[in-house]
Amino acid sequence: MSPSTSIPFSHSSYILIPGTKMDALAQMHFTTIDYVIFALLLASSMGIGLYYALSGGRQRTTQEFLLADRSMSCLPVSLSLIATFQSAVAIVGIPAEIYTHGTQYWFIGCAYILGLFIPAHVFIPVFYRLHLTSAYQYLELRFSKPVRICGTVTFIFQTVIYMAVCMYTPALALNAVTGFNLWGAVLATGLVCTLYTTLGGLKAVIWTDVFQTIVMFAGQLAVIVVGVQQTGGVAEVWRKVSEGNLISGIDLNPDPTVEYTFWTLGVGGVFLMLSLYGVNQAQVQRYLSAKTERDAVMSCYMVFPSLQLALALSCVMGLVMFARYCGEDHFHSLGVISKNEMVLYFVMDMLQGLPGLSGLFISCLFSAALSTISSAFNSLATVTMEDLIKPHCPSMTEARATLLSKGLACSYGLLCLAMAYLTHLMSDSVLQAAFKIFGMVGGPLLGIFSLGLFFPWANSTGALVGLGSGLAMAFWVGIGSIVTSTSGGLAAVSQFNCTAVQLSGNVTTAVGTALISTAMPTATPTRPMGLQRFYSLSFMWYSALNSLTVVITGLGVSFLTGPMKAEEVTPGTLYPLLGNMLFFVPDKLKQKLCCVTPLGHGPTIQECPPAQHERNGQAVYTEGSVEEEERQSFLLTSHTPVVERETAL
Ligand SMILES: CC(C)(CO)[C@@H](O)C(=O)NCCC(=O)O
Numbered sequence: 001m002s003p004s005t006s007i008p009f010s011h012s013s014y015i016l017i018p019g020t021k022m023d024a025l026a027q028m029h030f031t032t033i034d035y036v037i038f039a040l041l042l043a044s045s046m047g048i049g050l051y052y053a054l055s056g057g058r059q060r061t062t063q064e065f066l067l068a069d070r071s072m073s074c075l076p077v078s079l080s081l082i083a084t085f086q087s088a089v090a091i092v093g094i095p096a097e098i099y100t101h102g103t104q105y106w107f108i109g110c111a112y113i114l115g116l117f118i119p120a121h122v123f124i125p126v127f128y129r130l131h132l133t134s135a136y137q138y139l140e141l142r143f144s145k146p147v148r149i150c151g152t153v154t155f156i157f158q159t160v161i162y163m164a165v166c167m168y169t170p171a172l173a174l175n176a177v178t179g180f181n182l183w184g185a186v187l188a189t190g191l192v193c194t195l196y197t198t199l200g201g202l203k204a205v206i207w208t209d210v211f212q213t214i215v216m217f218a219g220q221l222a223v224i225v226v227g228v229q230q231t232g233g234v235a236e237v238w239r240k241v242s243e244g245n246l247i248s249g250i251d252l253n254p255d256p257t258v259e260y261t262f263w264t265l266g267v268g269g270v271f272l273m274l275s276l277y278g279v280n281q282a283q284v285q286r287y288l289s290a291k292t293e294r295d296a297v298m299s300c301y302m303v304f305p306s307l308q309l310a311l312a313l314s315c316v317m318g319l320v321m322f323a324r325y326c327g328e329d330h331f332h333s334l335g336v337i338s339k340n341e342m343v344l345y346f347v348m349d350m351l352q353g354l355p356g357l358s359g360l361f362i363s364c365l366f367s368a369a370l371s372t373i374s375s376a377f378n379s380l381a382t383v384t385m386e387d388l389i390k391p392h393c394p395s396m397t398e399a400r401a402t403l404l405s406k407g408l409a410c411s412y413g414l415l416c417l418a419m420a421y422l423t424h425l426m427s428d429s430v431l432q433a434a435f436k437i438f439g440m441v442g443g444p445l446l447g448i449f450s451l452g453l454f455f456p457w458a459n460s461t462g463a464l465v466g467l468g469s470g471l472a473m474a475f476w477v478g479i480g481s482i483v484t485s486t487s488g489g490l491a492a493v494s495q496f497n498c499t500a501v502q503l504s505g506n507v508t509t510a511v512g513t514a515l516i517s518t519a520m521p522t523a524t525p526t527r528p529m530g531l532q533r534f535y536s537l538s539f540m541w542y543s544a545l546n547s548l549t550v551v552i553t554g555l556g557v558s559f560l561t562g563p564m565k566a567e568e569v570t571p572g573t574l575y576p577l578l579g580n581m582l583f584f585v586p587d588k589l590k591q592k593l594c595c596v597t598p599l600g601h602g603p604t605i606q607e608c609p610p611a612q613h614e615r616n617g618q619a620v621y622t623e624g625s626v627e628e629e630e631r632q633s634f635l636l637t638s639h640t641p642v643v644e645r646e647t648a649l
């Protein structure tokens with residue numbers, strides 16, 4: 001059956017019954033212990049920031065502030081990698097998605113396999129060996145300066161709007177649970193995060209991520225354990241969710257407008273993962289901060305189990321929520337609550353009379369949010385410094401550059417605060433909003449990097465026109481879908497055995513009925529036609545559609561304007577994908593087709609001795625030093641043969 005999301009249904013149809021028990025319950029149960037736990041989270045994060053401000057190199061160089069001295073080992077890097085895109089949005093969004101659409105969403109876990117394997121073996125080796133600081137340096141090495149600047153600006157745009165969503169979501173939660181002023185909470189998160197990011201640099205960002213990831217898992221686990229207990233045990237939860245038909249098998253429906261099918265999640269999801277874990281500056285910066293290439297690759301592998309755990313916790317929370325509210329007794333019915341708020345009402349209802357647990361859950365939400373926001377601030381400071389400022393001020397002193405980077409981290413913090421206000425105006429599910437941002441802006445960025453890495457013929461003009469058309473496609477479909485609101489997901493009513501909103505006498509005492517609908521959905525979902533159908537494309541396909549648009553347009557324009565010859569391409573910026581894929585084609589034919597020959601043994605995991613001093617992102621070596629000799633011999637053995645083979649064509 002088709003999901004209930006195409007039913008026109010707007011937020012204006014919710015009414016808040018004044019003086020329900022909801023507010024009273026909520027405020028009553030956020031006790032002193034809860035406040036203490038929450039304060040501890042903020043204080044520890046600040047403490048870690050202060051520690052890294054005062055220890056080590058005391059954040060006096062951009063190498064330390066932006067790249068943690070390239071000294072990190074794989075464990076903290078991997079925990080930090082998962083923290084970056086696991087925000088409060090996922091914690092409140094995924095359970096609501098499971099509650100309304102069933103467990104189909106869980107199949108996104110399949111996309112994690114290729115979505116992490118490809119970054120580990122394609123993107124990391126290329127970026128790490130080029131010894132970059134910003135991922136966009138790659139675009140200049142491969143194409144030209146204008147391409148780099150367009151890439152940087154696109155990334156800044158993506159990150160600032162994503163940040164706004166991330167800041168708003170936990171503040172909304174705190175407001176619902178404690179009545180704490182919404183904008184006060186946004187301001188507090190923004191300021192705490194800006195402060196520790198500015199003080200402690202990437203080291204503080206990574207180590208707070210480690211701590212915050214643990215708090216995040218603990219909070220989710222606590223809610224699940226209490227929830228299962230209160231619903232009557234694991235067997236009872238299982239009985240209710242299976243009777244409610246919540247457990248979905250693989251849905252192989254090829255219709256691209258269905259939000260969640262195996263294809264949208266398992267295939268579309270791979271493109272989403274690649275745009276996040278392959279080319280997003282926040283992640284690339286972490287790979288580059290690893291002390292060796294092997295550590296970077298390992299950390300990417302280690303993301304897999306933690307990400308599966310995070311997904312499982314969120315999905316199970318959705319199941320428990322369903323078992324509690326959608327059993328045969330609709331006593332606790334959630335009614336029609338906005339998707340963004342469901343989890344909070346559930347948690348509030350669940351944790352009554354258990355002091356400390358509400359505090360732990362709110363800390364869990366804020367941990368998730370802070371770890372995402374801090375990564376974003378640091379990566380925004382990095383790209384602005386490396387891509388937009390340094391190239392114009394080559395003579396800037398290190399001290400000045402570091403001070404400026406800190407100023408940048410701080411001002412982006414304030415900008416995102418202002419942007420959070422815009423999220424306030426958005427009524428969509430925050431999870432879908434985040435996925436749309438990733439797909440609409442991250443998709444074209446994945447496209448431009450893929451164009452450069454895999455296609456030696458692509459030239460700078462092709463890259464620019466490609467990026468432009470990818471973004472145009474993204475906004476055409478994205479805005480089209482908002483205007484025709486076909487994939488809105490506004491009605492939070494579960495499609496499973498739970499659509500009735502109970503309004504009988506005793507139910508008004510139940511927590512869930514604080515928000516009830518004044519209008520029941522009336523229209524039956526119709527199959528969209530023509531352009532409407534195009535606009536109703538599942539947002540899970542956005543990354544794939546937009547990145548492929550960039551690659552196809554980019555290649556077309558490159559061939560029209562004079563394709564690049566392999567020998568003109570900067571060594572080390574190509575990945576011989578076509579050569580590897582056409583392994584069965586005889587070498588002679590491949591030469592005719594002008595594609596790079598396979599490496600034979602593939603890119604080796606081998607370390608290039610790091611540069612000793614750096615300026616403007618370019619390694620500066622002391623002539624004749626041991627390090628320089630080592631590095632030269634590395635470059636000779638691992639890069640040059642590839643290049644020679646390419647140029648021999
Ligand atoms: C992005 C994935 C799929 C993987 O990291 C997941 O963490 C997620 O669903 N994130 C939602 C966006 C957010 O939490 O901000």
Ligand code: NA
Nearest residue numbers: 083086368372
């Ligand atoms: Na996070």
